[in-house]
Amino acid sequence: MVSTLIGLQEREGKVELSVRASAINPDAKEHPEINYTFAKVKDKYQDMQHAIVDTRVPSRDRLVIWLMSYNAELSEYLASLGLHLIQPHYANRWFSTVPKETHDTGECLGNIRLEAATGEDHSALVDIPKADGLAARSLKFVQWLAKENPEGKWERFLNQKQTDLLWDKVILAGSSHGSTTSARFAKHQKVARVVAFAGPRDQLESWQSLPSATPANRYFGFTHVLDKGWTAKHYCRSWEMLGLAKFGALANVEQSSPPYGNSRRLITDFEVDGNANKAHGVVVRGDRWKEAWKYLFTHPVDDVGKAVEHDPDCVVERP
Structure with a gap:
């Protein structure tokens, strides 16, 4: 059973939230064959996700999806500009698992990146289902944020039925x-x-x-x-x-x-x-x-x- 680990910090209107992807999405799975796991590394859960919003400033109605380790300094600054930001857990450690002889084919890496982002079949070298793609992980995270942090108005980035992100934002x-x-x-x-x-x-x-x-x-x-x-x-x-x-x-x-x-x-x-x-x-x-x-x-x-x-x-x- 995956433990639920949720963090919440509020400082003068600036709200930072963190939650494990596996805690809010029962369909989330590990893929150890491409180093895509939930386990702790250096005392940090690999599927921990972060979000930040500053409710003191007018919203720019834009959601930054940050695809790298959480960067508190940059994230706090972007929040101060009126941007919402999330850092979702997605497949980004697969590079070393790909056979080197396939690297230079002209399409290999880009196809894996697209599968990691969409959870759709774009590469024969990986098998990342939709629930574990960046898009679905981001959607689940924003849905959770809309419920947990209504003051942040995260629902502005969801369609009317809250079944997808408004990607134009x-x-x-x-x-x-x-x-x-x-x-x-x-x-x-x-x-x-x-x-x-x-x-x-x-x-x-x-x-x-x-x-x-x-x-x-x-x-x-x-x-x-x-x-x-x-x-x-x-x-x-x-x-x-x-x-x-x-x-x-x-x-x-x-x-x-x-x-x-x-x-x-x-x-x-x-x-x-x-x-x-x-x-x-x-x-x-x-x-x-x-x-x-x-x-x-x-x-x-x-x-x-x-x-x-x-x-x-x-x-x-x-x-």
Whole structure:
């Protein structure tokens, strides 16, 4: 029997809630073959989910679904902007379980990401049922939040019958693996916006150039230039294939200020002592990025920059 573990913290109108996915959804199952489990790791349940809302500020009527480990600093700031945020438990540890010889086929990773997001059959390499897909886990979480925290008005993100999310109000966001799955899912499901920190990756995949349910001007990216994913041309390749050059030149946040020429491609060369690992995570930590965060999550999607030519420093090799 799975124990119910629920957390609730209220601080001057800011409400943080946490609950295990297995506690609110009897259909949720573990998939240890792809490292998708409920068990404790480093004294933390793997299926613990987090949510935050600040009822003191006017709501922007947008739900951020954060696809990575819970980031309290970023989440609290986004809540202060009037955004609701959830961090659901979904399949994001499968990468090491996929045979290496399949990685470079051009479709392998993107198909697994889509199955992890939808719970629909998109890959022969995994078997993730609908109840365990990101979409269903997010729906169950918001349904639970609507009952447990009525002051947060979470029901605004559910359809009239409360049987699905209102995806046109959803912002998919994440870092690294999470940013990549966010972008892949947005190709399939139209959403309000995508915010990709340190990503998208999948440097040998073709899904980035597929037709997109989410208009290209709704994708936003931000990375450090010493991140290995940037120096190896992974991120800029994805940005090019997503069509983001149509909406403005690269904008270095150290040399410009919001609205950054209405660009969809933000970079920083902030000092990280030449440490590529530090560079990989730095853009989602620290007060210095708050202006950039606000831009990425709230800038009007119809305000776009002037189209530029293909980035000559970014090699795009399409599978």
